[in-house]
Amino acid sequence: MTFDPNKTYTVHVWDMPICVVDDETEDYIRNEDGTVKLFNVPNYDYSYLCDGINVDDLWEITDDK
Numbered sequence: 001m002t003f004d005p006n007k008t009y010t011v012h013v014w015d016m017p018i019c020v021v022d023d024e025t026e027d028y029i030r031n032e033d034g035t036v037k038l039f040n041v042p043n044y045d046y047s048y049l050c051d052g053i054n055v056d057d058l059w060e061i062t063d064d065k
Contacts, residue, residue: 003055011053013046 003009017038020029028036 001060009055011050011055011058013049016040016044016046016049 018040019036019038021027022029031037
């Protein structure tokens with residue numbers, strides 16, 4: 001994607017899935033089907049994660065990766 005050089009943009013966190021690791025087994029907590037169980041933290045301020053990042057640092061996520 002090409003951003004308009006005449007505009008100003010800021011980068012924000014959209015989605016932040018969290019996983020949990022069992023410290024004894026060093027394995028992820030998993031769902032019954034074996035996939036990694038994902039969690040989120042409602043109302044947590046992740047904004048600091050994007051400090052110092054600008055749109056030129058981003059790689060677009062596409063279906064074909």
